Amino acid sequence: MKFNNLEDKCQYYRGLTDYKVCGNNNILVMLDGKNFSTLIKNNFKKPFDDEFINMMNRTAQFLCNNVQGVKFAYVQSDEISLLITDYDTPETDTPFGGRICKLQSILASLATSEFNRWFTIWNLNKCYDNVNVGEFISKMKMAQFDCKVWTVPNQNDAYAWFLYRQLDCIKNSKQQTAQTYLPHKQLLNHDADEQIEMTLNEKGINWNKFEDKYKYGRFVYKIETTGVAKDNKGNDVEYVRNKFTVVPAFVLSNEEGKNKFYDEAFRKYGI
Numbered sequence: 407m408k409f410n411n412l413e414d415k416c417q418y419y420r421g422l423t424d425y426k427v428c429g430n431n432n433i434l435v436m437l438d439g440k441n442f443s444t445l446i447k448n449n450f451k452k453p454f455d456d457e458f459i460n461m462m463n464r465t466a467q468f469l470c471n472n473v474q475g476v477k478f479a480y481v482q483s484d485e486i487s488l489l490i491t492d493y494d495t496p497e498t499d500t501p502f503g504g505r506i507c508k509l510q511s512i513l514a515s516l517a518t519s520e521f522n523r524w525f526t527i528w529n530l531n532k533c534y535d536n537v538n539v540g541e542f543i544s545k546m547k548m549a550q551f552d553c554k555v556w557t558v559p560n561q562n563d564a565y566a567w568f569l570y571r572q573l574d575c576i577k578n579s580k581q582q583t584a585q586t587y588l589p590h591k592q593l594l595n596h597d598a599d600e601q602i603e604m605t606l607n608e609k610g611i612n613w614n615k616f617e618d619k620y621k622y623g624r625f626v627y628k629i630e631t632t633g634v635a636k637d638n639k640g641n642d643v644e645y646v647r648n649k650f651t652v653v654p655a656f657v658l659s660n661e662e663g664k665n666k667f668y669d670e671a672f673r674k675y676g677i
């Protein structure tokens with residue numbers, strides 16, 4: 407191949423794998439903690455740890471607030487799913503021009519840095535007063551996230567993704583509960599529902615009575631929130647704005663849940 411100059415040649419090769427998502431579409435993003443089983447082991451409570459859950463929630467909320475076009479997020483275990491739309495109006499831009507390498511690398515970096523902010527604070531809070539902070543942080547294990555980005559052709563297929571992840575969350579939540587209280591051997595050859603039945607009968611632990619955030623995961627979407635700010639004379643003024651808020655997930659697998667998902671992810675934005 408012949409090129410006019412060095413720059414043309416280098417840019418040509420680099421550009422060959424600069425793939426883009428198809429615009430005017432429903433863009434899905436999934437971020438997953440790398441090797442979190444090891445990171446979590448011996449650090450966080452089983453089956454569920456609120457401090458870990460809060461770190462994941464804050465990371466998801468940060469992504470919603472810092473990535474253009476996010477409408478809805480779902481958090482469960484060490485994973486976060488995001489829905490981004492770029493067809494709100496004919497003028498709406500696709501974030502990062504739809505460039506997959508940019509979307510994946512920047513979103514993974516945003517998640518990684520934000521999670522590590524809270525993870526570092528959590529680690530430091532466990533320290534003794536006279537610890538050398540610099541030395542402690544230099545030895546601390548840091549977290550990383552991977553990131554995948556793709557599109558689905560319609561809103562129903564976007565809903566299907568969140569339903570798929572929530573069904574996985576429910577199954578894992580049941581299994582994680584059973585594995586916390588009963589020996590592994592006893593659970594072999596039993597499905598998730600049988601496992602929580604056994605946990606109830608033998609240990610009196612009722613998975614069905616757990617809080618929704620543990621059973622169904624958490625959603626992040628915009629909710630009307632009131633706040634107080636100072637005006638230029640220093641007086642308190644109340645304001646109302648739509649703010650990305652973390653809430654316990656509702657069940658997606660029925661008509662009511664599906665409808666509410668459409669309300670929060672699409673209808674609220676007139677799409």
Ligand SMILES: Nc1nc2c(ncn2[C@@H]2O[C@H](COP(=O)(O)OP(=O)(O)OP(=O)(O)O)[C@@H](O)[C@H]2O)c(=O)[nH]1
Nearest residue numbers: 439440441442443446450451452453454455483484
């Ligand atoms: N103790 C505890 N573990 C949790 C909690 N939430 C998620 N986990 C664990 O987090 C791990 C996430 O698993 P995966 O994402 O499948 O595995 P991974 O080790 O991160 O591996 P890769 O994602 O392939 O890099 C599982 O072992 C879960 O049991 C929690 O609240 N408490």
Ligand SMILES: [Mg+2]
Nearest residue numbers: 438439440484
């Ligand atoms: Mg993981």
